[in-house]
Structures are given as structure tokens and as C-alpha cells.
Amino acid sequence: MAITTRLKSQANPVQPPPDAAVDAFISGAPDAAPKLRGVKKGNRQQISLTIAPALLMKLDKLAEAHGLTRSAAISMAIHRAIEAELSGGA
Numbered sequence: 001m002a003i004t005t006r007l008k009s010q011a012n013p014v015q016p017p018p019d020a021a022v023d024a025f026i027s028g029a030p031d032a033a034p035k036l037r038g039v040k041k042g043n044r045q046q047i048s049l050t051i052a053p054a055l056l057m058k059l060d061k062l063a064e065a066h067g068l069t070r071s072a073a074i075s076m077a078i079h080r081a082i083e084a085e086l087s088g089g090a
Helices: 019-027 053-065 070-086
Strands: 039-041 044-046
Touching (some): 053 070
16 A cells, blocks of 8 residues: 555635735835934924035025025925926926
8 A cells, every 4th residue: 555645626726815915915014114214393304414515505595595494495406306307307
């Protein structure tokens, strides 16, 4: 008498989970979402920025000429750069 193994039933083969289930599982991981660095100040995020002194002086002059704070001038410049990139401009 020979020892044989049982064949798995072909009626119920193991199906891989659908892509949506896999994506939901991965996005539910604690480290899935990028964490913002810096300090949250109201609805804004504080960051640290190092800038050349000559560029900082130009930034301060620009901000003063337009009645803006340094932070507002930086935010406006970043916003304009991102919008130009998204719209295909240079």
C-alpha cells in the first residue's frame, strides 16, 4: 500500500483579493500617509527654511513694497511657482 497525498479540490481554488481590497489594506497601515514635519499653527504648517542673505534681503524688499509679511511673500512665490508648473508654464 502506497501513501498518497490528497489533491486540492478544484471547485474552490484560492482567489487573490481584488485590487481595491489590497489598496485599502495598504492605505490603512499606520505609516501609509506621509507625516507633515514642523509645527501646526492653525490651518498652516510651520517649516524651517535656510536662504542666502542676499536673497533674503531681496525678499524683504519685495514683501515691504507689496505690504506683505515675509511669510506671505514666500507663500505667494511658492504658490505661483507651483501653479506655473501645473499649467505648463515656465
